Amino acid sequence: MKNLFNKKGVGFYLQLGTILFAIVGLISYLVAGQDSYGLDVGVVVLLALGIVVGLVFCIKDWFTAGPIIVMAFFGGAVGLFLVSRFMYYSYLYFGVDASSTISGAMLATTVSFVLMLVLGIVSAFFAWDKGGKKS
Numbered sequence: 001m002k003n004l005f006n007k008k009g010v011g012f013y014l015q016l017g018t019i020l021f022a023i024v025g026l027i028s029y030l031v032a033g034q035d036s037y038g039l040d041v042g043v044v045v046l047l048a049l050g051i052v053v054g055l056v057f058c059i060k061d062w063f064t065a066g067p068i069i070v071m072a073f074f075g076g077a078v079g080l081f082l083v084s085r086f087m088y089y090s091y092l093y094f095g096v097d098a099s100s101t102i103s104g105a106m107l108a109t110t111v112s113f114v115l116m117l118v119l120g121i122v123s124a125f126f127a128w129d130k131g132g133k134k135s
Contacts, residue, residue, distance in 0.1 A: 011126035018120040025112035032105035040084040046077035067124035
């Protein structure tokens with residue numbers, strides 16, 4: 001296991017950060033989904049698939065397209081999240097429901113999704129191995 005981490009470059013660690021933020025986002029979304037706007041199962045499925053595929057590609061990227069495939073899952077999950085939470089954010093932005101405030105779980109979900117997307121995109125531009133290969 002130590003030998004595996006000795007050979008890895010910056011892209012690999014950025015991808016691990018992406019997966020970590022995806023896990024945090026998944027957990028906080030499951031908590032935030034308990035409100036009146038509900039939980040979109042597609043978001044949960046795409047995040048879970050992205051996490052699993054990301055971990056597999058961290059071990060061995062057979063196609064040298066691991067970050068792109070992982071980001072397809074994560075991007076789809078964020079897209080579904082935005083569609084399912086459009087009314088929530090528009091009510092808050094336009095002050096339709098003045099008594100409603102953003103929940104801590106929803107704030108954590110939003111921040112972790114943004115960081116997940118940024119790190120995932122950046123990881124695709126760095127080598128995953130110290131030798132310069134993508135993996």
